[in-house]
Amino acid sequence: MSALKVVNLEKELGVQKSLILKKINFEVNEGEFVSLTGKSGSGKSTLLYVLSTLDWPTRGQVFYGDHDVQSLSSKELHSLRNENIGFVFQFHYLLPELTALENVLMPARKAGILEEKIPFAQNLLELVGLGERMDFLPRELSGGQSQRVSIARSLIMNPKFLFADEPTGSLDSANSKLILDIFKEINQDYQTTIIMVTHDADLAQATDRQIHLVDGTLDSMKF
Ligand SMILES: Nc1ncnc2c1ncn2[C@@H]1O[C@H](COP(=O)(O)OP(=O)(O)OP(=O)(O)O)[C@@H](O)[C@H]1O
Ligand SMILES: [Mg+2]
Numbered sequence: 238m239s240a241l242k243v244v245n246l247e248k249e250l251g252v253q254k255s256l257i258l259k260k261i262n263f264e265v266n267e268g269e270f271v272s273l274t275g276k277s278g279s280g281k282s283t284l285l286y287v288l289s290t291l292d293w294p295t296r297g298q299v300f301y302g303d304h305d306v307q308s309l310s311s312k313e314l315h316s317l318r319n320e321n322i323g324f325v326f327q328f329h330y331l332l333p334e335l336t337a338l339e340n341v342l343m344p345a346r347k348a349g350i351l352e353e354k355i356p357f358a359q360n361l362l363e364l365v366g367l368g369e370r371m372d373f374l375p376r377e378l379s380g381g382q383s384q385r386v387s388i389a390r391s392l393i394m395n396p397k398f399l400f401a402d403e404p405t406g407s408l409d410s411a412n413s414k415l416i417l418d419i420f421k422e423i424n425q426d427y428q429t430t431i432i433m434v435t436h437d438a439d440l441a442q443a444t445d446r447q448i449h450l451v452d453g454t455l456d457s458m459k460f
Pocket of ligand 1: 250251252255257275276277278279280281282283284
């Protein structure tokens with residue numbers, strides 16, 4: 238059984254109800270590292286939001302295992318998001334008044350398990366190369382370092398799925414490579430299924446599989 242599956246997925250957006258995603262079908266296996274590529278405006282972010290339950294399909298279905306997300310109760314959806322899904326965005330959205338360690342622990346604090354997650358948060362910060370900077374505030378970190386804190390934060394609840402929307406979009410090539418290496422390590426060590434939007438052909442090449450969007454449809458040549 239696939240870990241994630243979309244069936245005849247369509248998404249309309251805006252007052253004009255423009256059809257942004259058109260009859261999309263694909264499956265992602267557990268532990269796969271997939272990149273989502275395509276030109277600006279092709280629908281990558283829209284697809285990522287629908288896949289990750291941050292937004293809803295207009296038509297069609299998104300399945301996690303054999304559960305259609307639209308059939309879940311709000312409580313089930315809440316626990317799917319909190320316990321199984323991690324997000325990394327292009328900009329890190331760290332809380333400026335909290336240290337790197339406190340930012341990483343934020344999802345654990347919300348879940349009421351702050352104390353027990355402290356050693357894991359420290360391990361994650363070491364994994365992303367910030368073992369020496371756990372007590373730094375975001376303003377004392379570079380863009381690449383801040384992004385690495387946000388990656389550590391996305392992993393604190395041990396999500397089965399990690400969704401990243403251009404996580405290296407604001408970084409230079411050395412930092413992009415570092416983030417890719419971290420994702421590969423997470424993918425291998427924790428069997429996390431990763432879906433990463435990227436413009437960068439080199440990064441996309443380095444993933445297990447590319448899903449390429451052209452004007453809201455899957456490009457069957459690459460798929
Ligand atoms: N809220 C909205 N209302 C109307 N149209 C929208 C809305 N959000 C996005 N779109 C349109 O949907 C299309 C796909 O947008 P999306 O953000 O998914 O593209 P993208 O592939 O992520 O592009 P980029 O690489 O620039 O981030 C674009 O044509 C955009 O104008
Ligand atoms: Mg986008």
